[in-house]
Amino acid sequence: MIAELGQWSLALALAIALVSSILGFWHLTRQSLSTAYLSRALTGTALLNFFLIALSFGALIWSFIANDFSVRNVAENSNSLLPTAYRFAASWGSHEGSLLLWVLMLAGWTAAVALRSANLAHGFRARVMAVLLILQVAFIGLLLASSNPFLRLLPAALEGRDLNPLLQDPVMVIHPPMLYMGYVGFAVTFAFSIAALLEGRLDPTWARWSRPWANAAWAFLTVGILLGSWWAYTELGWGGWWFWDPVENASILPWLAGTALIHSLAVTDKRDALKSWTVLLSLIAFALSLLGTFLVRSGVLTSVHAFATDPTRGILILSLLCAVVGIAFVLYAWRTREVGMGGSFSLVSRESLLLLNNLLLAASLAAVLLGTLYPLVVEAFGGEKMSVGPPYFEAVFAPLLLPAAWFMAMSPWSTWKSTSSFSLIKPLLFPLIAAVVVTAGFILLRGKGSIMMALGIASATMLACATVMHVAQRVRQQGIALSRLYALGLSYWAMVLAHLGVAVFIAGVTLVKTYEVEKDLVLSPGQTENFDGAMLRFDGVRMRTGENYGAWQGMFELKHANGSTVQLTPEKRRYMSNGQVMSEAAIDVGFFGDTYLSMGEPLPVEGNKPQAWTARIYSKPFINWIWWGCCMMALGGVLSIFDRRYRNKAKLKDKSMSQEQVSQAAV
Amino acid sequence: MNPTPEEIERLQRVSSELRCLVCQNQSIAESTAGLAVDLKQQALEQIQAGKSDEDIRSYMVERYGEFILYKPAFSASNAVLWGGPFVLLALVFVMVIKSLRRRQQAAEPITQATDVLRAAKLEERYKRDASNQ
Amino acid sequence: MNRKLFLILPIVSLLFLAVLLAKGLQSDPRKLESKRVGKPAPEIVLTTLDGKQFNSQSMQGKVWLLNVFASWCSACVTEHPKLMQLAEQHRLPMVGLAYKDKTSDTVSWLKQHGGNPYDIIAVDLDGRVGIEYGVYGVPETFVIDSEGKVRMRHAGPVDDEFIAQHVEPLLAVSNVGNTK
Numbered sequence: 019m020i021a022e023l024g025q026w027s028l029a030l031a032l033a034i035a036l037v038s039s040i041l042g043f044w045h046l047t048r049q050s051l052s053t054a055y056l057s058r059a060l061t062g063t064a065l066l067n068f069f070l071i072a073l074s075f076g077a078l079i080w081s082f083i084a085n086d087f088s089v090r091n092v093a094e095n096s097n098s099l100l101p102t103a104y105r106f107a108a109s110w111g112s113h114e115g116s117l118l119l120w121v122l123m124l125a126g127w128t129a130a131v132a133l134r135s136a137n138l139a140h141g142f143r144a145r146v147m148a149v150l151l152i153l154q155v156a157f158i159g160l161l162l163a164s165s166n167p168f169l170r171l172l173p174a175a176l177e178g179r180d181l182n183p184l185l186q187d188p189v190m191v192i193h194p195p196m197l198y199m200g201y202v203g204f205a206v207t208f209a210f211s212i213a214a215l216l217e218g219r220l221d222p223t224w225a226r227w228s229r230p231w232a233n234a235a236w237a238f239l240t241v242g243i244l245l246g247s248w249w250a251y252t253e254l255g256w257g258g259w260w261f262w263d264p265v266e267n268a269s270i271l272p273w274l275a276g277t278a279l280i281h282s283l284a285v286t287d288k289r290d291a292l293k294s295w296t297v298l299l300s301l302i303a304f305a306l307s308l309l310g311t312f313l314v315r316s317g318v319l320t321s322v323h324a325f326a327t328d329p330t331r332g333i334l335i336l337s338l339l340c341a342v343v344g345i346a347f348v349l350y351a352w353r354t355r356e357v358g359m360g361g362s363f364s365l366v367s368r369e370s371l372l373l374l375n376n377l378l379l380a381a382s383l384a385a386v387l388l389g390t391l392y393p394l395v396v397e398a399f400g401g402e403k404m405s406v407g408p409p410y411f412e413a414v415f416a417p418l419l420l421p422a423a424w425f426m427a428m429s430p431w432s433t434w435k436s437t438s439s440f441s442l443i444k445p446l447l448f449p450l451i452a453a454v455v456v457t458a459g460f461i462l463l464r465g466k467g468s469i470m471m472a473l474g475i476a477s478a479t480m481l482a483c484a485t486v487m488h489v490a491q492r493v494r495q496q497g498i499a500l501s502r503l504y505a506l507g508l509s510y511w512a513m514v515l516a517h518l519g520v521a522v523f524i525a526g527v528t529l530v531k532t533y534e535v536e537k538d539l540v541l542s543p544g545q546t547e548n549f550d551g552a553m554l555r556f557d558g559v560r561m562r563t564g565e566n567y568g569a570w571q572g573m574f575e576l577k578h579a580n581g582s583t584v585q586l587t588p589e590k591r592r593y594m595s596n597g598q599v600m601s602e603a604a605i606d607v608g609f610f611g612d613t614y615l616s617m618g619e620p621l622p623v624e625g626n627k628p629q630a631w632t633a634r635i636y637s638k639p640f641i642n643w644i645w646w647g648c649c650m651m652a653l654g655g656v657l658s659i660f661d662r663r664y665r666n667k668a669k670l671k672d673k674s675m676s677q678e679q680v681s682q683a684a685v
Numbered sequence: 686m687n688p689t690p691e692e693i694e695r696l697q698r699v700s701s702e703l704r705c706l707v708c709q710n711q712s713i714a715e716s717t718a719g720l721a722v723d724l725k726q727q728a729l730e731q732i733q734a735g736k737s738d739e740d741i742r743s744y745m746v747e748r749y750g751e752f753i754l755y756k757p758a759f760s761a762s763n764a765v766l767w768g769g770p771f772v773l774l775a776l777v778f779v780m781v782i783k784s785l786r787r788r789q790q791a792a793e794p795i796t797q798a799t800d801v802l803r804a805a806k807l808e809e810r811y812k813r814d815a816s817n818q
Numbered sequence: 819m820n821r822k823l824f825l826i827l828p829i830v831s832l833l834f835l836a837v838l839l840a841k842g843l844q845s846d847p848r849k850l851e852s853k854r855v856g857k858p859a860p861e862i863v864l865t866t867l868d869g870k871q872f873n874s875q876s877m878q879g880k881v882w883l884l885n886v887f888a889s890w891c892s893a894c895v896t897e898h899p900k901l902m903q904l905a906e907q908h909r910l911p912m913v914g915l916a917y918k919d920k921t922s923d924t925v926s927w928l929k930q931h932g933g934n935p936y937d938i939i940a941v942d943l944d945g946r947v948g949i950e951y952g953v954y955g956v957p958e959t960f961v962i963d964s965e966g967k968v969r970m971r972h973a974g975p976v977d978d979e980f981i982a983q984h985v986e987p988l989l990a991v992s993n994v995g996n997t998k
Contacts, residue, residue, distance in 0.1 A: 351825040385770035409756030748952040
């Protein structure tokens with residue numbers, strides 16, 4: 019009964035969205051109803067639909083938690099032994115369930131826009147809502163037509179097939195929702211751009227009000243991706259944290275486009291420049307989200323993440339993608355002609371630096387896209403089946419994107435419209451010296467110098483140094499006391515935090531890739547082994563039972579060079595529902611790096627001797643900087659949303675900008 | 686025959702550029718799958734027999750096709766793959782610079798006055814939108 | 819002119835992408851084409867299950883089947899009845915390649931699953947011959963023609979369709995009936 023309720027609620031939401039968006043566009047084009055009325059009607063519809071879709075999602079969750087195995091999706095993805103928290107997460111562990119999650123997110127963002135867009139012009143707001151509602155129609159339609167999670171399994175199964183043990187992890191509870199919040203969040207900027215194109219005007223209002231939405235979506239996507247990476251590291255058992263897997267690439271593509279978008283929007287907002295490029299970017303960002311959806315669910319490319327492949331589903335998703343993006347691109351080609359070039363700027367200026375950042379991001383995006391799709395291209399042109407593995411991406415991606423760090427170091431010193439090259443380069447002198455010193459230090463103390471390593475550490479140091487120096491200079495310049503640092507503006511602090519995050523990220527990646535070591539071990543109980551300046555002692559194995567698994571738990575003691583010891587308990591688990599065996603690594607987490615230990619196989623017992631085990635131990639220096647850097651970036655994104663410019667109250671109090679502020683607007 | 690450290694390093698390098706065909710997305714260096722171990726063994730023997738990295742790669746490709754190359758070959762058919770992004774970047778960079786230069790020449794002289802005028806126009810628009818409640 | 823080009827570029831790219839992805843949907847990303855098809859079959863020199871020597875040269879002039887199997891392979895159990903069926907019809911010589919399997923395991927597996935469909939079983943203990951043939955999974959079946967060229971490689975269990983499509987035509991072409 020509940021499952022049917024979920025399905026009907028969804029169908030109702032589809033019908034409502036369909037009717038309201040069609041009627042909305044009809045009246046908008048014919049101007050037969052006041053835009054104020056339409057705007058209110060459509061926002062009301064958005065809120066109603068959110069309620070209906072949330073209800074539907076709730077129905078699915080309930081079916082999982084209540085172990086209703088008459089619902090096919092529950093029978094295929096859950097189990098009565100599954101802990102409750104994971105039953106909750108199992109609702110999005112399958113293609114159907116995750117698609118419903120996607121729909122829920124879309125409804126959520128639509129409702130959020132409905133509630134927080136009171137300061138938009140009515141006609142514009144009505145169009146934005148209508149576009150989002152049409153997207154809802156498309157996705158709910160796709161779901162009901164081909165991927166219905168509420169289908170019944172009759173007679174009901176006695177027991178479920180269980181959630182893949184790899185997914186039975188706390189991160190599973192947050193990683194997909196964060197990721198989808200990001201993917202779907204770009205639908206908002208997409209809708210804003212479509213609305214602007216439909217109206218035939220691309221004034222800075224559009225850019226200003228798009229910015230918080232773009233930043234929010236980008237922050238969520240950043241968090242989603244970093245969680246995925248961290249999860250792979252902790253769960254997969256061999257210390258890897260990024261594999262350039264097609265599905266991972268599918269998430270990085272909208273992220274790169276999104277990063278370009280948030281910077282391009284800054285230019286359009288502040289200087290009314292790069293307008294048509296920014297519109298195109300916002301269309302592309304969402305298009306890439308849709309492409310990602312397609313890649314994951316169609317079976318076109320194999321991946322660790324791919325859901326059970328189904329080509330008929332793939333065709334439907336591809337059609338949806340072509341329809342949505344096709345219409346968007348046609349609209350773009352047709353309508354941007356009237357827009358005009360916008361404000362001009364000189365070859366050396368803040369605008370051009372941001373444009374350069376966009377170019378580098380676009381090039382690295384092209385590289386990732388090319389690498390991911392190239393096997394398909396070769397095959398389509400009759401060539402032999404080939405594959406593009408991580409070596410390609412690692413060789414091409416870093417060189418393309420690393421220079422961005424240098425320009426990021428320069429950018430706080432740049433001014434809008436025109437800057438002297440000298441004023442950009444002079445402040446970098448000290449950071450450059452610092453970069454050389456730090457790089458040399460690492461090479462001397464730890465060896466293993468290489469070009470990429472040097473570039474990485476130098477870039478990270480230079481960026482961090484330059485950013486901090488700019489903060490210091492600005493604080494001094496504006497005579498701000500330490501207790502009133504917020505006076506610099508949340509937007510500025512957001513930039514500082516995000517850019518420092520990038521520096522931390524680059525440092526982490528460079529250092530772990532340069533200095534990581536691993537060792538294969540064969541240990542009997544009582545044996546010790548030296549590794550990377552530390553001593554590891556194996557104390558044997560004991561049996562342990564979890565909620566739905568039995569495990570051999572290895573007991574190890576790791577003694578660091580500084581004398582501190584830590585107990586490590588990696589496990590080899592066997593899940594009771596389907597007998598699947600999984601390795602759970604033990605990680606000694608540290609600020610300066612992790613020690614990562616995973617169990618291998620038990621060796622055959624020899625006579626009376628205690629059983630020996632194989633294991634693998636890794637040293638991963640500075641690896642946590644990767645994810646902390648990403649957290650800083652995401653936090654910066656979130657911080658920027660709360661800048662006082664976007665808050666209603668402050669807006670009405672804004673005085674007109676003074677002359678000086680015009681040509682040198684603070685970030 | 687026990688491999689020397691140099692041979693082990695070479696093996697690591699060569700095998701990290703060959704794909705494990707029975708894994709989702711791993712090189713034979715990383716994988717512990719049966720076929721991966723066999724292929725690594727085969728590669729080691731070839732290294733010890735004095736074959737070059739290129740020889741070993743051709744050996745593998747002859748039996749398993751280009752698919753086994755984890756790192757795509759630097760061939761003419763892969764020119765777009767390896768060179769594409771860089772060429773694209775260079776092309777667009779040049780185009781953008783040309784376009785900026787052209788616009789600068791055609792643009793109105795950048796004076797304080799025009800800027801103030803522009804700022805005022807922007808402010809007007811914001812106010813208008815805000816009053817559209 | 820330049821601007822028009824720039825505006826149409828997104829649409830063109832989308833079309834290209836759509837065609838590419840649509841084509842991609844039609845092929846299985848996990849299926850590998852065999853590189854040995856159309857080329858001379860790599861020579862096999864191995865000991866057989868009964869301790870004799872087997873050289874694939876001895877198969878020259880005949881159309882024959884090479885089936886890669888193992889006792890640890892579950893899908894091999896599925897295709898075993900089909901192979902037995904084929905063997906009973908005495909259509910063509912069938913050589914089994916016991917791939918990375920202990921001979922005792924191979925013997926007991928065959929006994930367990932209803933007999934030996936192969937005329938000869940070559941033992942490939944270390945999988946070297948498998949590598950020569952580009953074997954990446956078990957079971958795999960190769961059809962080799964009378965000139966010693968590999969005609970096709972089938973990955974996965976054999977079925978009636980495979981026999982009808984790939985074995986029959988070759989047998990019809992070689993006018994002399996095969997004898998063991």
